[in-house]
Amino acid sequence: MTSLAWLLPAALTLGLMGLGGFLWALRNGQFEDLEGAGWRALEDAEPADTSEHDEASDRHD
Amino acid sequence: MEAALTTPIPALKNGATANASANVETITLSVPDIVCGNCIRTVESALKTVKGVSAARANLAMRRVAVTLCHDDDNNDGSNVTDLIAALKEAGYTAAELVEGADTAASRARSSEIIRRLGVAGFAAANIMLLSISVWSGEATDMDGSIRDLFHWVSALIALPAIAYAGQPFFRSAFSALRARRLNMDVPISLGILLATSMSLFQTVRGSEQVYFDAAITLVFFLLIGRALDESMRTRARGAAENLMSLRATRATVIADDGSIRALPARALTPGMRVIVTAGERVSADGTVISGTSEVDESLITGETVPRAVTLGDRVHAGTLNGGGTLHINVGVTDENTLLADIGRLMLAAEQSRGRYVRLADRAARLYAPAVHILGLSTFVIWMSLGSGWEVSLTHAIAVLIITCPCALALAVPAVQVAAMSRLFSRGVIVKTADGLERMGEIDSVIFDKTGTLTHEQIALADDQNTDSSLLARVASLAIASRHPYAQAIVRAARNRSIAIDPIEGVREIPGSGLSVVNNGRDERLGSAHWVGVNVDQDAKASLWYRADGEAPTGFRFVDRIRSDAGQTVKALRDAGYAVELLSGDRREAVARVAQACAISVWQGGLQPSQKLQRIDALRASGHKTLMVGDGLNDAPALAAGYASMSPASAADISQAAADAIFQGDRLGGIIETLKVAQAARRMAKQNFAIALGYNAVFIPIAMLGYVTPLVAALAMSTSSIVVTANAIRLRTKKLPLRPVRCRV
Numbered sequence: 001m002t003s004l005a006w007l008l009p010a011a012l013t014l015g016l017m018g019l020g021g022f023l024w025a026l027r028n029g030q031f032e033d034l035e036g037a038g039w040r041a042l043e044d045a046e047p048a049d050t051s052e053h054d055e056a057s058d059r060h061d
Numbered sequence: 062m063e064a065a066l067t068t069p070i071p072a073l074k075n076g077a078t079a080n081a082s083a084n085v086e087t088i089t090l091s092v093p094d095i096v097c098g099n100c101i102r103t104v105e106s107a108l109k110t111v112k113g114v115s116a117a118r119a120n121l122a123m124r125r126v127a128v129t130l131c132h133d134d135d136n137n138d139g140s141n142v143t144d145l146i147a148a149l150k151e152a153g154y155t156a157a158e159l160v161e162g163a164d165t166a167a168s169r170a171r172s173s174e175i176i177r178r179l180g181v182a183g184f185a186a187a188n189i190m191l192l193s194i195s196v197w198s199g200e201a202t203d204m205d206g207s208i209r210d211l212f213h214w215v216s217a218l219i220a221l222p223a224i225a226y227a228g229q230p231f232f233r234s235a236f237s238a239l240r241a242r243r244l245n246m247d248v249p250i251s252l253g254i255l256l257a258t259s260m261s262l263f264q265t266v267r268g269s270e271q272v273y274f275d276a277a278i279t280l281v282f283f284l285l286i287g288r289a290l291d292e293s294m295r296t297r298a299r300g301a302a303e304n305l306m307s308l309r310a311t312r313a314t315v316i317a318d319d320g321s322i323r324a325l326p327a328r329a330l331t332p333g334m335r336v337i338v339t340a341g342e343r344v345s346a347d348g349t350v351i352s353g354t355s356e357v358d359e360s361l362i363t364g365e366t367v368p369r370a371v372t373l374g375d376r377v378h379a380g381t382l383n384g385g386g387t388l389h390i391n392v393g394v395t396d397e398n399t400l401l402a403d404i405g406r407l408m409l410a411a412e413q414s415r416g417r418y419v420r421l422a423d424r425a426a427r428l429y430a431p432a433v434h435i436l437g438l439s440t441f442v443i444w445m446s447l448g449s450g451w452e453v454s455l456t457h458a459i460a461v462l463i464i465t466c467p468c469a470l471a472l473a474v475p476a477v478q479v480a481a482m483s484r485l486f487s488r489g490v491i492v493k494t495a496d497g498l499e500r501m502g503e504i505d506s507v508i509f510d511k512t513g514t515l516t517h518e519q520i521a522l523a524d525d526q527n528t529d530s531s532l533l534a535r536v537a538s539l540a541i542a543s544r545h546p547y548a549q550a551i552v553r554a555a556r557n558r559s560i561a562i563d564p565i566e567g568v569r570e571i572p573g574s575g576l577s578v579v580n581n582g583r584d585e586r587l588g589s590a591h592w593v594g595v596n597v598d599q600d601a602k603a604s605l606w607y608r609a610d611g612e613a614p615t616g617f618r619f620v621d622r623i624r625s626d627a628g629q630t631v632k633a634l635r636d637a638g639y640a641v642e643l644l645s646g647d648r649r650e651a652v653a654r655v656a657q658a659c660a661i662s663v664w665q666g667g668l669q670p671s672q673k674l675q676r677i678d679a680l681r682a683s684g685h686k687t688l689m690v691g692d693g694l695n696d697a698p699a700l701a702a703g704y705a706s707m708s709p710a711s712a713a714d715i716s717q718a719a720a721d722a723i724f725q726g727d728r729l730g731g732i733i734e735t736l737k738v739a740q741a742a743r744r745m746a747k748q749n750f751a752i753a754l755g756y757n758a759v760f761i762p763i764a765m766l767g768y769v770t771p772l773v774a775a776l777a778m779s780t781s782s783i784v785v786t787a788n789a790i791r792l793r794t795k796k797l798p799l800r801p802v803r804c805r806v
Contacts, residue, residue, distance in 0.1 A: 004208070004211070008215060011188070011191070012188065012215075012219075015184055015187070015188050016184070018184065019180060019181065019184040022180045022184075023177060023180060026173065026176060026177060026180070031176075032120060032122070032123075033119075033120040033121050033122045033123065034122060035121040035122045036098075036101055036119060036120060036121030036122060039097060039098025039101055039121065040098065040101065042098055043098060043101075043102060
């Protein structure tokens with residue numbers, strides 16, 4: 001019984017973290033291009049590519 | 062800030078970053094040829110080499126690229142989009158600036174809002190189910206009543222805010238329906254959700270054994286899946302249609318009053334502007350010719366394949382193709398008497414007939430909503446009259462509402478439509494509206510337009526002329542200098558026969574007349590009969606003439622190039638029992654030839670847009686459901702009037718907008734595939750309704766008798782939803798025959 005006192009909040013917190021992660025990903029456009037994301041993972045391109053993009057998008061948001 | 066602005070060149074990069082927000086522009090380009098990972102890299106790196114581009118991000122799913130441009134100074138803006146398109150062209154990709162429809166942004170916002178609500182509902186449903194399963198298994202063992210109450214309270218804590226947030230789309234829609242004194246599917250849904258939630262809250266407060274929080278939130282979750290599927294499919298179709306439109310949208314070259322020249326998107330033109338249309342370009346706006354002589358190919362407007370000669374003072378229409386000469390056009394106002402205004406009026410009238418169509422799901426809802434309410438009410442009344450007290454009676458009535466809540470019914474149609482549309486999408490057919498697909502499934506006759514639909518847009522040299530190869534080589538060497546459709550057809554014919562073309566220098570083109578050159582001391586001429594100096598009666602069918610000094614003139618005839626699978630498509634349609642007709646605005650002889658080649662026995666030529674419309678109305682009056690397939694502006698009213706309609710991707714903007722579906726590529730096979738899938742989708746939607754109905758037939762009596770516990774409710778609802786969705790998914794891969802149709806005449 002006493003274990004429930006922390007198990008329930010812990011379970012809910014974990015669930016909420018998952019929900020928060022999903023909403024964050026959604027807002028960040030992670031689901032905009034599901035096909036392209038698969039291809040990008042296979043790319044050997046230099047990481048500078050993405051960092052430049054991130055920097056750019058941070059700047060304009 | 063001032064320091065940054067005055068910082069000299071070495072610090073430019075940082076300076077640009079600091080004051081970027083003022084000079085940054087994001088441009089979205091439509092690039093339909095992005096199909097794989099390599100394309101992403103090629104396109105992005107090609108764009109990054111363009112001056113001023115700070116970022117380029119390709120989207121494979123949407124076939125678009127978002128480009129961030131930073132201007133160093135304000136002098137060079139405007140030309141940048143052209144630069145980007147040129148850079149992509151060099152890399153081998155066709156691109157165009159995206160033209161977004163007015164409601165696209167709103168629809169995207171709606172779609173992401175539904176997915177947010179879906180996430181919240183999913184989180185709540187999973188956690189409440191976790192608690193509910195503990196309670197159910199606790200009943201079999203030795204769960205303490207206080208722990209059960211605690212779990213109920215925690216469920217309530219999760220469910221109440223989640224339902225209040227995630228259920229809003231249903232509540233809103235139900236509310237607006239009720240206010241308009243109508244019933245829609247959302248009314249029983251909202252009633253079920255709200256009653257189940259409030260009763261569960263009441264039971265939780267009382268410490269009762271049965272609460273339905275899990276049923277209420279799972280219901281919201283499943284229903285939101287249906288909505289999200291529906292919305293994402295629509296967004297995808299609209300995006301693809303916009304990509305096509307963007308590629309067709311022309312940029313106009315405008316001469317300002319001070320003589321300077323700039324390029325503008327055609328949609329930004331205003332009346333009174335002066336526009337140059339060079340040889341071979343599409344006319345960008347309706348207007349009057351103020352200088353120049355040329356011939357315009359109006360096949361997209363009238364279906365007529367022979368170009369019309371235009372000169373000072375003549376009207377030209379947007380979308381027509383300019384021939385050999387350069388035209389200056391004064392952009393005019395679309396006044397009430399133009400062809401376009403006529404077509405607009407006809408379309409408006411024609412569309413009203415289609416507005417009467419009621420979607421399958423709505424038809425089901427009309428029967429379903431009252432039935433559910435009556436069942437719920439009668440359950441309450443019967444239990445009350447049996448003396449069970451209001452609390453028990455209400456519990457059973459609410460159980461009926463929960464169990465009948467149209468989870469499966471609300472998923473039945475969207476799931477099928479998503480499967481059907483994505484199947485068609487992968488085969489190059491864009492279905493723009495869901496009800497268009499439904500209507501397509503009922504078609505029993507097909508009407509084709511000729512020019513651009515059964516035939517290619519380009520004309521071809523008639524191949525029965527047996528022109529001598531060396532003669533054709535000489536003519537082609539001359540013709541390659543011109544962009545006139547006839548000249549280009551000659552060049553294509555030569556290339557098809559693998560004849561080497563050796564361009565001659567010094568060819569002079571007189572717009573509206575023809576070409577002339579002095580080659581090795583001999584005068585050669587290619588053009589109209591008058592230009593070459595032939596007596597027209599000699600061979601009235603020829604429309605282009607060639608004559609070299611001291612030789613007899615040769616005439617060339619041109620015909621429509623019929624699509625390679627036109628005959629096959631018509632045969633497949635006729636074999637399946639569809640009535641096939643050909644209605645064209647072109648000359649009767651040209652139409653007769655195509656009709657014969659495709660084995661279409663019912664055909665009419667030389668029709669006005671209103672006459673096409675009359676024919677469709679006549680067919681409708683005799684009980685036919687007609688699919689109109691056409692591309693021209695003159696087909697637009699007919700497309701709007703047909704029970705369903707399709708256009709090739711090369712069609713005029715207004716026709717694409719009026720069509721229910723657009724097929725891409727050179728083949729007509731997309732029409733057959735669409736009809737097959739539409740028929741199958743209709744069958745499957747009905748199967749799904751049957752499944753949902755069968756489920757209700759089993760569970761409604763159980764609910765009315767009061768045997769539905771929260772566990773039964775949760776199981777029954779999830780199973781029916783999953784069965785319906787699984788049935789729909791079969792459509793994606795299933796092999797489909799074209800089912801015979803009955804002609805009811």
